[in-house]
Amino acid sequence: xxERLSAYAYIAPFFVIFGVFGLFPFAFTFYVALFDWNPxxxxxxxxxxxxxxxxxxxRFWNAAGNTVSIWALSTVPQLLLALVLAxxxxxxxxxxxxxxxxxxxxxxxxxVAATAIVFVQLFDRDYxxxxxxxxxxxxxxxxxxxxxxxxxxxxxxxxxWRWFGYTTLLYLASLQAVPRSVFEAAAIDGAGPWQRFxxxxxxxxxxxxxxxxxxxxxxxxxxxxEPLLIATGAPLTCGAVRQCQTLTLFxxxxxxxxxxxxxxxxxxVALFVMVVAIAAVNYLLSTRIKAD
Amino acid sequence: MKLRSPLLCVTAVLALLTACTPGGGGGGGGxxxxFEFWSFAAINQKLTVDAYKTKRPDIExxxxxxxxxxxxxxxxTTALAGGKVPDxxxxxxxxxxxxxxxxxxxxxxxxxxxxDIKGDYLDWVWKQxxxxxxxxxxxxxxxxxxAVAYRTDLFAAAGLPTDPAQVSALWPTWxxxxxxxxxxKQATGKAFTDNAATSVFYQAVNQVSEKYYSDxxxxxxxxxxxxxxxFDLGIKAATAGITAGQSSFESAWSAGMAQGQYAAVSxxxxxxxTIRSTAPDTKGxxxxxxxxxxxxxxxxxxxxxxKRAKNPQAAWDYIxxxxxxxxxxxxxxxxxxxxxxPSVYEDAQLADSKDPFxxxxxxxxxxxxxxLGLKPFYIGPDSAVIGQEFLxxxxxxxxxxxxxxxxxxxxxxxxxxxxxx
Numbered sequence: 286x287x288e289r290l291s292a293y294a295y296i297a298p299f300f301v302i303f304g305v306f307g308l309f310p311f312a313f314t315f316y317v318a319l320f321d322w323n324p325x326x327x328x329x330x331x332x333x334x335x336x337x338x339x340x341x342x343x344r345f346w347n348a349a350g351n352t353v354s355i356w357a358l359s360t361v362p363q364l365l366l367a368l369v370l371a372x373x374x375x376x377x378x379x380x381x382x383x384x385x386x387x388x389x390x391x392x393x394x395x396x397v398a399a400t401a402i403v404f405v406q407l408f409d410r411d412y413x414x415x416x417x418x419x420x421x422x423x424x425x426x427x428x429x430x431x432x433x434x435x436x437x438x439x440x441x442x443x444x445x446w447r448w449f450g451y452t453t454l455l456y457l458a459s460l461q462a463v464p465r466s467v468f469e470a471a472a473i474d475g476a477g478p479w480q481r482f483x484x485x486x487x488x489x490x491x492x493x494x495x496x497x498x499x500x501x502x503x504x505x506x507x508x509x510x511e512p513l514l515i516a517t518g519a520p521l522t523c524g525a526v527r528q529c530q531t532l533t534l535f536x537x538x539x540x541x542x543x544x545x546x547x548x549x550x551x552x553x554v555a556l557f558v559m560v561v562a563i564a565a566v567n568y569l570l571s572t573r574i575k576a577d
Numbered sequence: 578m579k580l581r582s583p584l585l586c587v588t589a590v591l592a593l594l595t596a597c598t599p600g601g602g603g604g605g606g607g608x609x610x611x612f613e614f615w616s617f618a619a620i621n622q623k624l625t626v627d628a629y630k631t632k633r634p635d636i637e638x639x640x641x642x643x644x645x646x647x648x649x650x651x652x653x654t655t656a657l658a659g660g661k662v663p664d665x666x667x668x669x670x671x672x673x674x675x676x677x678x679x680x681x682x683x684x685x686x687x688x689x690x691x692x693d694i695k696g697d698y699l700d701w702v703w704k705q706x707x708x709x710x711x712x713x714x715x716x717x718x719x720x721x722x723x724a725v726a727y728r729t730d731l732f733a734a735a736g737l738p739t740d741p742a743q744v745s746a747l748w749p750t751w752x753x754x755x756x757x758x759x760x761x762k763q764a765t766g767k768a769f770t771d772n773a774a775t776s777v778f779y780q781a782v783n784q785v786s787e788k789y790y791s792d793x794x795x796x797x798x799x800x801x802x803x804x805x806x807x808f809d810l811g812i813k814a815a816t817a818g819i820t821a822g823q824s825s826f827e828s829a830w831s832a833g834m835a836q837g838q839y840a841a842v843s844x845x846x847x848x849x850x851t852i853r854s855t856a857p858d859t860k861g862x863x864x865x866x867x868x869x870x871x872x873x874x875x876x877x878x879x880x881x882x883x884k885r886a887k888n889p890q891a892a893w894d895y896i897x898x899x900x901x902x903x904x905x906x907x908x909x910x911x912x913x914x915x916x917x918x919p920s921v922y923e924d925a926q927l928a929d930s931k932d933p934f935x936x937x938x939x940x941x942x943x944x945x946x947x948x949l950g951l952k953p954f955y956i957g958p959d960s961a962v963i964g965q966e967f968l969x970x971x972x973x974x975x976x977x978x979x980x981x982x983x984x985x986x987x988x989x990x991x992x993x994x995x996x997x998x
Contacts, residue, residue: 324658326679344994402828410822411829411838428822431976518824518972519965525972526979541651543962543995544675 314550322547335551348535356505358441363449371456372486389450401514436529440511459493495571509533607887611637612664618642621912657682662883665892670877678958680708684882689893697918701953715879717917721845722944723873724865731840735764744866751810754869758819768821768839774971775825776843778811784870790957815975822976831855845875846915846944865938872950959996966991
C-alpha cells in the first residue's frame, strides 16, 4: 500500500507547482475575462462584454492578421532552410561536421534582446547596413520598422535566425537514425543528390517535420519580444499604426499598458482557443499521414 | 523514510506558497525608524538619499531603483494589487492619473499635514495629484520646464542667427517655428527638427488652458479647438519636410543627434542630460532658446505613500525635509532637476546657473521662466491614451505615408476604439 502511494508522492511536487503556477493562473484568466477588472480599483462582472468588444475591435483583428503574416513569413522559409541544412550536415564527407553542427545553435542561445538591437540597426532607415547596400545599387532607403510589410519581414528574419539551428538539429538527429547504407545503396543505383533528398531525406523526416510545424505554429502565435523591441518610439503598439503588433503584444498593451486586465484576459482566452484549434488540425493531419 | 521525505517536500512547497501570499489590511505597524523607497534607475536618487542620511542618521532607508519610470509604475500597480508595497514611491507625471483615479490605494497626505506645505508648490503641478474628493496623493519633486536646444554651428551654416535672444525672437509662435524650419531646410537641404509629434504637437498641446478634459472632468478632446489647433500644427510640421522623421529616443534619433542630422530639438530640462550623454562630441555647439508659445512643461514626478505602507510617518518626514523649497534647491545643485517650488526660482544658485555644454546658456533662468505662464488643466484617466493616439496619427503622416487630410478623423476613430467611448 505504502509503496503504491509513494509513487504519487514522488510526482506530487510537479503537480503542485504546475497547479499553482500553471493551472490556477490559466483558469483564473477565464474568470478575469468576464470582468471589467482594474487591478488597483473596482472589479465589475460584465459577462461576455469583453468578448463582444473584442470581436468588434479592429485592433484585435489587425493583431491577428499581423501574427499570421509574421508566422507564415518566418516558419515556411525556416523549415525549408533547416531541411536543406540538415541534409548537408548529414553528408558523410563533410569536414568539421561537429563544428558546423554546434555553431547552428549559436543564434538559439543568444539573448533575444541582443538580437533585436543588432537587427534593428542592420535594418535602420538612415544608418542601417542593409539600406547602405541597397543604396549602392541605387535603391531609395526603405523604412522597415515604419512600414507594415517591412516590419513583418524584419521580425520574421529575427525569428528565423533564432530558430533555424534548433530545427536543423532536430532534423539532423532523426536523419542519423536512417542507416547510411540506404543513402549509399541509392547512390550506387545512380540516384543524384536531389533524388536522394527528395526520396530518402524528406520521407524519413516526416514525423519530425510535423512536430516542428506544430511547435513553430504555437510559438509563432506567441511572438512577443521581437515586436516589443523594434519600434522603441511606440513599443507597446509596435509602431504608430500598430503595423507589427502581434496578439500577445496587444494582450500585453491592454493588460499592462492600459491596465484593462479583463479585456487583456479575453484576448488571452482567444489566443488559447486558436492554439487549441491549430493543434487539433495538426493532430488530425499527422494521424492521417501516419496511417498512409 | 521512503514515504516521508517527498511528503516533507510537498509540505515545504506549500509552506513557501503561503508565505508568498500577500497580507491584506491597513498600513502602519513598522518600526518608524526605517522605510522602503522605490525610485527610478539612472536619476541619481541615491545622492539625495545619502544627503538625508547625514541629516537623520537614525533613519534607515532601503532604496530600490526599480527601472524606468514606466516599469516603476507597473511594479507599483502589481504591488498595490496584492503584494509588498514600499513606504515611499516615486511616480512619473504621465503615470500619475491612473493612480489618482484610485485614491483608496494611497495615504491622503492631508492627514500628515500636506495642506501646510501646499503653498510652496506651483499650483498647476500640485493639482495633478489631487483626487476627486480633494485627497492629496503626491508631492511634486520636480518639473520639466521647456526650451528649444539648437546647434549654433548648423544655424550659422544656414545663415540663421545664433544668439539665443535673436533665435528666440525667430519663433514667438509655433507657426514661426515651422517657418524658420523651412528657411533652414531651404538653405541646407537638411532636416530642421527631429520629429513633429513630440517636438511640436506634444509641446503645443500642453500650452492650452483646457486639454482633453474640461474643468468639470468631461471628455472634450474632439471638440476642443485648442487641441485641434495643436494637432494641425503637428500635421503642418510633419508635411513641411522640416523633420528628420526620427521618433524621440529611438536609436536612429540618438545617432541623428550625434551626427547633426537635425538642428533643433524641443528640450525639457532633463533632456539636457540626454543630449550630453548621447552626443558628447557636440559639446559647446549647442545653445538654448525659449520655447514657441512662451511656456511649457514635459515631465516631473511625485512622491506618494501607499496606504498599506508600514512606516508612513518616516516616509512623510523624508518628503517634508527633502521636498521643501530648500531641499529641492539642493537637489537641483546635485543633479539639475528643476524645483517645483517657485520661491527658489530667484535664488542665485538657480537663477545664475550656466551650462558649459550649451555655450554657457543660463539654463536655470530659461527653464523656470517657462513654468510661470502655465495654466492648470485637468488630466484624466484616458489622457495618456488620447495623447498617444494623437501622437501616433502624426507619426503615421510623417513616417509611414499616412494621409494628412484624414489624420484628425483617423485619430478620433482610434481614440474612440481605445477608450471604448
